[in-house]
Amino acid sequence: MLFWSGAVVVGLTATAFTLSSNYAQMLFHSMVTAYPWLPLLVTPLTLAGVAALTQRYFKGAEGSGIPQTIAAIRMPEGSDRDAVLSLRVAIGKMFLTCISLLGGASVGREGPTVQVGAALLYNLRWLVRFPRHLMERGLIVAGGGAGVAAAFNTPLAGIVFAIEEMARSFEERTSGTLITAVIIAGLAAVYVQGNYTYFGVTNATLAGTSGWFGVLLCGLAGGLLGGGFSRLLLAFSTHGLPGRPGVFVRTHPVKFAALCGLALALIGIASGNAAYGSGYAEAKHLLTGTETVSAGYGIWKMLATFVSFVSGIPGGLFAPSLSAGAGVGQIVASLLNQTNPGALIVIGMAAYFSGVVQAPMTAFVIVMEMTGNHDMMVPLMLAALLATAVSRIVCPRPLYKALASNYLARARSSA
Template identity: 55%
Template structure:
């Protein structure tokens, strides 16, 4: 049985490790803040370009997606997709070269630039998933620089970087910790617990220092009183679980490749396929009046605050736009768009429960769909709770998330990120064996 050697508290090696965690967490938070501001600028540029010229989307979106796919495949392989599956896959890799392939600084730089390009092109993507991969890459790079033992780089650093990325992206420190446990590692190990906690705390402090002590969606006081209005929990859980499960299953199935001629076309002509996806995205955007472009943050916040109502078609169109964006092969996450879909779903379902506060039902729809997609009910609950600074909705949110998770699991048997990570690992192993 292998014994774990504990280093003295004041040993140089121990302080070297602490330095990596502390500096890494601060760097991750700083990058996340700058990334968030750049994402707002990129999305603003797209909105300004379409002002009074909605049909321009038929040119901008396909061109932007095609350029992004070409750069991803030729210059930044490993940067495609959300970034969370790659981070999970890296936790299970044993070949240092394979880990470098998904967590190098080159990949991180490509992830930032290409996600911004996607937002500037109107894609329905988010920056939060990419921030997880970027955070893990920063920690991994620091570990290599200071020549820490391989096990530290492979697990503790990646976990800490991913958790710090979530904490900084949403300004939700508790969600960062829960995300690392529930989604990235599926366990809480004594060896890595202190690492994750320290990284998240420092990332949170850095975020507050530079961006202020804010809530992602502001302070929302909505609550759901016990009684007949709790039927909203069942409605939101059912709808969110079904839609989230279907969305996840479609992504998992598509990750295996399309069948027949369609699959060969995608493999042989990825840029042309991206152009087709861009045309579909532009058509969806025009049909929705522009509401399906980008992260969906503005639409979700307006629904949560109750300052506006969107058409019933917003949720299904935003879901479709997010699906097409992901299938196109460009880098970009699904966190923020999923929250927007859930908010639209809750807003529509609120009409079926007239006795319940609209804001509360919107939050339930948000957590239901998000839990249905990720199949991480605890993380979903904590993220929505922290993003709205609303503890009074904790029990309804948790109940909705758990029910939606169960319903989603009936449709999509494996969690989305775990299934995509396994596909990614299998592809890496095939390349290594050839």
């Protein structure tokens, strides 16, 4: 009963996080609509303030949250793991991500929800003694998977993500725990928000030979762009900038975050105010065709997400990557003169996301569930697998695993 209650708390917390982050984005977009140039002041100050709070009070809350959760699974039981999955870090993660979105950062809440969900279930161990195999990794994996399920209303994707990206195996002793947590957390989120599809339902299908050629193009483009994005991100995270710029980043992280905020504001203005935030609204506009989105949106979104991530603030890559992928699909559809670009936009989302995280099963399952389009399963699988193969040529180290290794190395060197 305690474990079930914990899973319910994960679902309700993810829902509260969703509503808060959506409200923060709404406030920012209202401000930009009224004062288009105000981000030049607000965004640098916000990113600097968030970076300062993270450095001072919430060490371990920076970045996506998924690498920290994977690192926690690899850590021996003790103070290091407790620090990464503390309730203080979980609260800071949610609060600072919302503040970042309020300032226009191109981040998502889904990666942070993984760390928050893992922290909530992991801290149940203070209330009751669980079996050792659950204490070692089961609660962390289950909490992370439950976080994905509740954040997107994608229970199957939550299970697949936990197996493919976090656990890398399906252990008989913990499988029941994982599935139970995902289902209960998902039900709790649905109870509050209703049963919905993240991007709405789309019935778009591929049209003829050109449509399947578009799948191949999306797979290649998603793998090249996603792999390039991950390689640049890992290069910055591992080695930093060379020379004096690198020294400046290490010694003045708050000032560097402010500069990133200024760059982000300039990117946002150049993109017609489309590159800010998680990108949920822009991706939905592309899928439904309800509003016009600029042809270069995907590239602007990639740049905005890169700048936001390297600034050191909390925030995830899931939603921005899916949104950028929708922009990739838009470009491919325009090259092939598709009268109904919706199908290739869906394919582009899965392809670019696969290129970034190199988790093809999670990519096609999560996009399929988020759009309610099960007829696209085969082309989604093909694009995701092709993008992953191409991405591994460009970036041999999977992003989240490599970031987790970097995080472990820093934790050991500071111990």
